[in-house]
Amino acid sequence: MPVLEVKNLKKSFGQNKVLKGVNLTLEKGEVLAVIGSSGGGKTTLLRCLNFLEIADEGEIIVDGEKVFYIGDDGKPHVPNNGGEYMGLVFQQFNLFPQYSVMDNLTLAPRLAAKRCPDYKENKKSIIEQIESQAREILAATGLSEKHSAYPCQLSGGQQQRVAIARALMMSPKILCFDEPTSALDPELTGEVLKVIRSLKDSNRTMVIVTHEMEFARNVADKVIFVADGIIEEEGTPEEVLSNPKSEKIKHFLSVLKKDEI
Amino acid sequence: MDQFLGVTGNLLLGFAENMKLFFATLLFAIPLGLIIAIFLLSKFKPLKALFEIIVWIVRGSPLMLQLFVVFYVPGILFDMPMRNRFLAALIAFVINYACYFAEIFRGGIISIPQGQSEAGKVLGMTKSEIFFKVTLMQVVKRIVPPMGNEVITLVKDTSLARVIAVSEVIMSATEYSAVGIIWPLFYTGAFFLLFNGLLTILLGKLENKLDYYKG
Numbered sequence A: 001m002p003v004l005e006v007k008n009l010k011k012s013f014g015q016n017k018v019l020k021g022v023n024l025t026l027e028k029g030e031v032l033a034v035i036g037s038s039g040g041g042k043t044t045l046l047r048c049l050n051f052l053e054i055a056d057e058g059e060i061i062v063d064g065e066k067v068f069y070i071g072d073d074g075k076p077h078v079p080n081n082g083g084e085y086m087g088l089v090f091q092q093f094n095l096f097p098q099y100s101v102m103d104n105l106t107l108a109p110r111l112a113a114k115r116c117p118d119y120k121e122n123k124k125s126i127i128e129q130i131e132s133q134a135r136e137i138l139a140a141t142g143l144s145e146k147h148s149a150y151p152c153q154l155s156g157g158q159q160q161r162v163a164i165a166r167a168l169m170m171s172p173k174i175l176c177f178d179e180p181t182s183a184l185d186p187e188l189t190g191e192v193l194k195v196i197r198s199l200k201d202s203n204r205t206m207v208i209v210t211h212e213m214e215f216a217r218n219v220a221d222k223v224i225f226v227a228d229g230i231i232e233e234e235g236t237p238e239e240v241l242s243n244p245k246s247e248k249i250k251h252f253l254s255v256l257k258k259d260e261i
Numbered sequence B: 001m002d003q004f005l006g007v008t009g010n011l012l013l014g015f016a017e018n019m020k021l022f023f024a025t026l027l028f029a030i031p032l033g034l035i036i037a038i039f040l041l042s043k044f045k046p047l048k049a050l051f052e053i054i055v056w057i058v059r060g061s062p063l064m065l066q067l068f069v070v071f072y073v074p075g076i077l078f079d080m081p082m083r084n085r086f087l088a089a090l091i092a093f094v095i096n097y098a099c100y101f102a103e104i105f106r107g108g109i110i111s112i113p114q115g116q117s118e119a120g121k122v123l124g125m126t127k128s129e130i131f132f133k134v135t136l137m138q139v140v141k142r143i144v145p146p147m148g149n150e151v152i153t154l155v156k157d158t159s160l161a162r163v164i165a166v167s168e169v170i171m172s173a174t175e176y177s178a179v180g181i182i183w184p185l186f187y188t189g190a191f192f193l194l195f196n197g198l199l200t201i202l203l204g205k206l207e208n209k210l211d212y213y214k215g
């Protein structure tokens, strides 16, 4: 059973049809790279997957559970525990500036624990467990020394790694990245990509919007090329990046190449 | 010297009224301002419009006039004369300052990047958790300077309460000037300056305290 299935997802902003019916399937542990030129709807797709935008039509199925769909009454059904299914790492990190790295990681899990009925009796052990999980994740992302630093004291690469660590704390079934390295100086992208690669090695299911073609080639199991709100081309990295069929993607890839030179 | 001490004592009694009005106004106007700010940001248009009109009326007309309205109108319209002058002054001040605070809070809230609440949302936080744990603290940092301005203005504005005969410090001083002793009137300035000096130091401390992070 696929861990993620997206069926005929559509989204418009007013007259602007941004997603015109997107279909996806992703197996557990697979990495999907989403490429495409600016304005094609990549961010909107991720935002719909994370319920930051409510799609107009379509279904999102996670682990066989229909988490998003349009009901018979025509109203969209959005899960109120969306964070358990999906995680999102933003281009601009969006760390909470007033909290230390450790608190950025533990805030949401602590609040979630507080909502549980048995929180009061087990408060101490719950918090200890959250904190030890945070320390583990910080170690895995190479941030152990930074646990009490504030975001403003970190480099962009470190901030983005904290943002990844923070998303991992919720153990989402699928972790999405929206151009995770686009806001970074070129010399800082490597450390972030390395962390994402390590997540693949630990069998995380991920959807990554990226302009790093080499990275997509090395890490992704599948690549989709999104243009004008539809998946214009899909397949293995080899198929999509090395032997593209449509003119649009050929053009897109050739423009990228020129930029690199 | 005896006269100086006597005047000081009387003016201090008057200034105590100013202080009572000052602290009570802050106590009620800050939470009320926050509630009004939330209404001003409401997506429900009629509610938003209603509070925009209220804020316009309150900020657009003199506080002195508002004091008269609160003090006299209940008696004229509803046959329920305001007997407690201090309470009337307090109500007028709370409404007036809540509207100013609301605008500051609203500005502070909309200045926080949307990404902050979106980050909270994808981490599964509820709306109120996002507001209290993510947004509000950042708003507080941004509004300390403009709030400081308003708070210092409030200290001085409390002397307006004398128009409905609340015996605040300047009113106390006019009892002397009525019998030809003018200097206590000027002396009242020292009370305001001293207290506002203290507030300025405290506000500076608060700003420094919130300076542990940027953003």
Ligand SMILES: Nc1ncnc2c1ncn2[C@@H]1O[C@H](COP(=O)(O)OP(=O)(O)O)[C@@H](O)[C@H]1O
Pocket (backbone or CB within 6 Å): A013, A016, A018, A036, A037, A038, A039, A040, A041, A042, A043, A044, A045
């Ligand atoms: N909140 C929004 N309101 C209106 N239009 C939007 C909004 N978000 C995105 N769009 C529009 O959707 C289109 C696709 O944008 P986006 O998903 O950000 O593309 P990409 O991430 O591929 O660059 C653009 O035309 C953009 O202007």
Ligand SMILES: [Mg+2]
Pocket (backbone or CB within 6 Å): A042, A043, A044
């Ligand atoms: Mg984008």
